[in-house]
Amino acid sequence: MNDMTERLALLSLFSDLTKPQLEHVSHMFEEEMFPAGQRILRQGFTGANLYVILDGEACIVLDGKELARLGRGEFFGEVSALLGEPPTADVQAATPLRCLVIPQPEVKSFLVSNPQVMYRILQAEARRLSYTLQWRG
Amino acid sequence: MARVNGSPDRPFPPGDYPVVVVGSGPGGLQTSYCLTRLGVEHAVISADEKAGGMFQKWPIFQRLLSWSKPEAPYPRTSEYYEWYDHNSLLADEPENRALVVEQMDRTRMVPSRPEMERGHAAFAERAGVRVRYGCRWEATRQEADGFTLVTTEGEYRCRAAVFATGVTTPWKSNIPGIEGVPHYSECREPAAYEGKTVFVIGKRNSGFEIADGLEPWACRIILVSPRPVQTGVLALATVRVRYFEPLEDASWGGGTFALDAALERIERTSTGFRIHATGTTRPGELVIDADAAIAATGFTTPFQDLRELGCVTVANDRIPALTPFWESVSTPGIYFAGNATQGAAGLRKHGVGSASGTVSGFRYNARLLARHLAETHFGVQLPRPEIAERDLVPFLLSELTRGPALWNQKGYLGRVVSLDALRDEGIEPLQHFVDSPGPDAVAASVEMDGEANICPVVYVRRGGRVQEHVMDPHPLHEYEGEDYRRRVEEALA
Numbered sequence: 001m002n003d004m005t006e007r008l009a010l011l012s013l014f015s016d017l018t019k020p021q022l023e024h025v026s027h028m029f030e031e032e033m034f035p036a037g038q039r040i041l042r043q044g045f046t047g048a049n050l051y052v053i054l055d056g057e058a059c060i061v062l063d064g065k066e067l068a069r070l071g072r073g074e075f076f077g078e079v080s081a082l083l084g085e086p087p088t089a090d091v092q093a094a095t096p097l098r099c100l101v102i103p104q105p106e107v108k109s110f111l112v113s114n115p116q117v118m119y120r121i122l123q124a125e126a127r128r129l130s131y132t133l134q135w136r137g
Numbered sequence: 138m139a140r141v142n143g144s145p146d147r148p149f150p151p152g153d154y155p156v157v158v159v160g161s162g163p164g165g166l167q168t169s170y171c172l173t174r175l176g177v178e179h180a181v182i183s184a185d186e187k188a189g190g191m192f193q194k195w196p197i198f199q200r201l202l203s204w205s206k207p208e209a210p211y212p213r214t215s216e217y218y219e220w221y222d223h224n225s226l227l228a229d230e231p232e233n234r235a236l237v238v239e240q241m242d243r244t245r246m247v248p249s250r251p252e253m254e255r256g257h258a259a260f261a262e263r264a265g266v267r268v269r270y271g272c273r274w275e276a277t278r279q280e281a282d283g284f285t286l287v288t289t290e291g292e293y294r295c296r297a298a299v300f301a302t303g304v305t306t307p308w309k310s311n312i313p314g315i316e317g318v319p320h321y322s323e324c325r326e327p328a329a330y331e332g333k334t335v336f337v338i339g340k341r342n343s344g345f346e347i348a349d350g351l352e353p354w355a356c357r358i359i360l361v362s363p364r365p366v367q368t369g370v371l372a373l374a375t376v377r378v379r380y381f382e383p384l385e386d387a388s389w390g391g392g393t394f395a396l397d398a399a400l401e402r403i404e405r406t407s408t409g410f411r412i413h414a415t416g417t418t419r420p421g422e423l424v425i426d427a428d429a430a431i432a433a434t435g436f437t438t439p440f441q442d443l444r445e446l447g448c449v450t451v452a453n454d455r456i457p458a459l460t461p462f463w464e465s466v467s468t469p470g471i472y473f474a475g476n477a478t479q480g481a482a483g484l485r486k487h488g489v490g491s492a493s494g495t496v497s498g499f500r501y502n503a504r505l506l507a508r509h510l511a512e513t514h515f516g517v518q519l520p521r522p523e524i525a526e527r528d529l530v531p532f533l534l535s536e537l538t539r540g541p542a543l544w545n546q547k548g549y550l551g552r553v554v555s556l557d558a559l560r561d562e563g564i565e566p567l568q569h570f571v572d573s574p575g576p577d578a579v580a581a582s583v584e585m586d587g588e589a590n591i592c593p594v595v596y597v598r599r600g601g602r603v604q605e606h607v608m609d610p611h612p613l614h615e616y617e618g619e620d621y622r623r624r625v626e627e628a629l630a
Contacts, residue, residue, distance in 0.1 A: 003311075003453050020363065023399035024417040027364040030490075031451045032482050033458035035466040039572050045605045047486030047587065084587070086605075096449075096466075103488020105587045 004031060007054050008100070011073040013124075016116035025100075028110070032101050034093040041077055041091035048080035048087050049104045056097035062089040069094060078121060081107040149180035149269040151291025156510060157182065159286070160301035161268045162190015163257055164475020167226050167500045168299055169266050171507030174229060177515055180295075181266070182288060184273035188261040189254040190475075191305050197324050198350035199250045202342065202379060203495055205238045206246060211539075213238060219541035223497035224248055226260045227504060233264045274302075277442055283470060297514055299506070300443070301474035304494075308437040308455055312338070314403030318410070318430045321347065327354045330429055334359070336412055339433035340366055340395055347433055348383035348393060358383065359394045359425055363417045366395055398423055403430065438477045446471065456480045461566035462509045463502060472510070478502045483549040483568050487587045491549040501542045501550055505564060521560040529559060530625050533581045537593040537616040543583040551580035551596065556629070571596055571603045579629060586610075593621065595628050604628075 004026040008014045014022060031054065034040055040058065041048050051058075052075045060067045060076070067089065070076055080087045081104045102110055111118040143150045156172060158165050161183035169181045185193065196202075201224065209221035214231035224237040237256030241248050248256070261268070269290070276287040283296040307320040319325075321343045327350055334357040337344045341362075348358045366384065386393035398414035405411075409428040416423060437455035440448065447468040449458045457473055458466045459481035465471040473480065479493040481502075492498025511517035524532055536543055536552040542564045543552060551570055553562040556577040570580045580596040590610040597604050606628040608621060 018415075020399035020415040020417050020420075024363040024397075027362060030482075031453075032485070033449060033451045033466060035460070042571065042603075045484075045486070045571075046607055047484075047489075049485065049488050098451075101485065101488070103485075105487055 004100075011052065011054075013052060013073060013075065013117060013120045016120070017114065021114070025114075028106075029100050029102050032099055034097040034099070036093050036095050036097075038097075039090055039092045040097075040099070041080070041087040041089075043088060043090050044086045046086055047104060048077050050077045050081040050102040050107050051075060051091075051099040052102070054098040054100055057094040058091050058097055058099075059094040060089050060091050075121070075124070077104075078107075078125070080104075143269065147269060148267040149182060149272075151288065151293055153294045154178060154180040155295060155515060156180075156297050156299060157284075157286055157293045157295040158299045158301055158474070159183070159274045160190065160303065160475065161185050161188045161261070161270065162192070162301060162303050162475060163226055163496050164303065164478075164499055164503055165190070165268075165299075165301035166257060166261050166266050167503035168301055168474040168507055169268075170226065170228070170260075170264050171504045172510065173266070175507055175511040175517055175519075177507065177511050177517065180293060181268045182272040182274065182286075182290075182293065183268050183270050184289075186270050188258045188266070188268065190257075191303050192250055192254045192257065194250075195322070196250055196343075196346055197321065198346055200245065201247045201250065201253055203497055204246045205235075205241060205248055207238055207241060207243055216541055217539045220539070220544040223495065223545070224253055225256060226264075226496070227500050228260070228264055230264070233260065236260045236263070274441065277446055279446055279468075297470050297472060297510055299472045299474050299510075300438075300477070301503075302439045302477075304436045304438050304456065304476040304479075306437045306439045308453075309432050309434050310338075310453070312400045312403060314405070315400075315432055315434075317405055318403060318432045321431060321433045324431055327351055330355045332356050333428035334409075334426070336361070336410060336425060336427035336430040337433050338362065338400065338430065339435070340364065341433070341435070342379065343435065344433035345379045345383055347431055349379045352383060352386065352393065355392075357392045357394070359396065359427065361396045361398050361400065361412070361414060361423075361425075363397060363399045365397045365418050396423065438473075443468070443471060451480060461569040461572075463506050472506060474503045474506055475499050478506075481566070481568075483566065484571070486548055487585060489548050489585045492546055493549070497545045498549070501546050501564065505550070505566065508563070519563070521555075521562055524554060524559045524561055526559060529554060530622055530629070531617070532561070533579065533595065533625055534617045534621055536581050537583060537621075538614065540581070540583075543581065547591070548582060548584040548594075551582040553578055553580045556599075567596070570598070571605075574601055595625055597628050 005022045058070045156179035158181045203223040205222040205224045211217040213235035225235045236259045240252040240255045273289045278285040284298045286293040307322045331354045335355045337360045340360050383393045387395045397418040398416045401413040410430040412425040414423040448465045449467045451458050457480040463478045478499050542550045551567045553565045577599045582594045584594045593608045593616045595606045
């Protein structure tokens with residue numbers, strides 16, 4: 001196994017994948033490193049990708065205000081990537097940040113061919129929705 | 138810092154220099170050329186004995202993948218010709234442009250390795266790029282005001298160091314048993330594989346280069362990696378010249394196989410190798426016996442001790458993680474030129490990466506890096522020509538239609554004009570433009586959308602906020618018509 005495969009194996013998002021499937025994922029997609037403060041998703045820009053955090057923290061920022069913070073194993077960019085719409089907020093690196101980058105044009109085929117990952121993403125989305133509804137209520 | 142002079146044939150003896158460039162491949166030559174034109178004093182050192190870098194020995198099968206078209210809509214002396222010539226280095230003097238094309242015998246649209254090497258050597262000679270050859274960088278020390286590079290000839294002290302040593306150190310993934318498999322760089326003469334079953338680890342450029350080169354000799358060629366070959370993408374890429382003959386053979390069952398599998402382990406047998414793998418796109422165990430094996434698993438940047446200085450990396454520790462101006466994100470003052478500049482990924486919209494892993498892209502990075510060093514470290518003020526208001530939109534549309542930096546580095550570099558004083562700011566990394574504060578300005582960029590269409594895009598920064606304006610593609614890539622003029626005017630309004 002290469003280093004990336006070993007790191008992916010530790011994330012709950014990929015925990016249902018077999019070793020060959022993890023190898024496949026690590027060969028499919030690239031890793032990117034962002035210094036603290038670097039924007040990754042840009043509000044209103046087309047072409048946003050799906051990012052899975054391998055190490056570090058990211059924050060969601062709207063009009064200069066931090067709305068939420070994401071850590072290792074969490075992901076962002078899924079709404080834009082799935083709907084093909086520009087992000088409605090910025091996401092930037094809160095600390096030095098390493099991510100796996102799933103290019104927007106490949107998100108659908110990746111999720112369809114890895115239903116276990118799709119299920120984990122749906123679970124996480126459900127938790128986010130539940131949290132948002134509780135907060136509003 | 139003390140000025141140091143050398144003899145004409147042995148320039149740059151050890152000593153103090155504002156900048157030291159390491160490497161004499163295309164990245165180093167281009168960086169030195171641009172620094173010289175900007176008046177930035179620097180030394181260039183290289184472990185090699187002559188110019189050319191990796192093109193002195195690779196690709197093994199002697200043919201590149203990147204095209205240079207001898208005939209194009211623009212003369213070879215024009216900078217607009219650069220879009221049609223992905224292999225020559227950039228020069229201000231028309232006579233020093235397109236020097237690789239000058240070497241090509243026109244049997245193919247892609248140059249041979251010797252043609253590439255001769256073209257870059259001609260650039261070094263004619264453009265007067267001086268290098269201290271035979272001087273190997275061995276270690277690095279961080280000092281209070283810069284760095285000391287320890288070499289086989291002595292110590293070089295500098296404020297900024299530029300490493301243009303390529304991505305040239307053979308790299309293998311950590312598959313059990315792979316240590317006994319020769320790397321691509323150790324591939325033997327094709328005749329050595331006559332009548333044999335050859336197992337190739339890797340299905341990227343170098344794997345298919347080997348398959349293509351060995352097809353006339355080997356009996357069976359089995360390429361394996363976890364990721365399937367994306368034939369739809371390859372069909373539109375220059376690399377198809379290497380990929381499609383082996384793939385055609387595989388599709389006809391002619392003895393070549395391209396398998397999607399994760400390798401478990403590799404064993405030595407009395408006659409060769411036994412490979413244990415598990416299918417990825419088609420699950421199932423595979424056991425393959427082969428007479429020979431080759432690890433086409435790629436290369437890594439020769440970091441020496443730069444990691445110990447704090448340089449962080451990406452891509453399984455193979456590539457430095459870089460800022461938009463190709464400086465280490467973690468060790469300021471350490472810069473990279475050449476192939477390693479792919480460590481600055483850029484905006485990566487729709488997942489589209491830069492062309493920084495090839496000469497066609499990184500030659501522009503080197504030019505911008507030299508300007509960045511000149512302005513930020515040495516106080517050089519570059520000219521920023523004024524643009525008349527009536528010329529602004531035509532200027533942007535002309536750049537979108539034929540600007541070579543925009544076309545070679547799609548979605549990565551942009552042409553920038555400041556709007557308060559209407560001045561041409563030159564080419565900038567797009568990521569820097571959209572993420573950095575600055576005066577009101579516009580950047581023009583040529584990009585690929587999610588369906589791989591080429592689209593013109595302008596970014597307008599007003600009051601510190603940047604808005605993106607994506608325009609429709611044009612079937613002939615002509616963006617100087619009325620529709621595009623109106624769209625750009627609306628974006629600027």
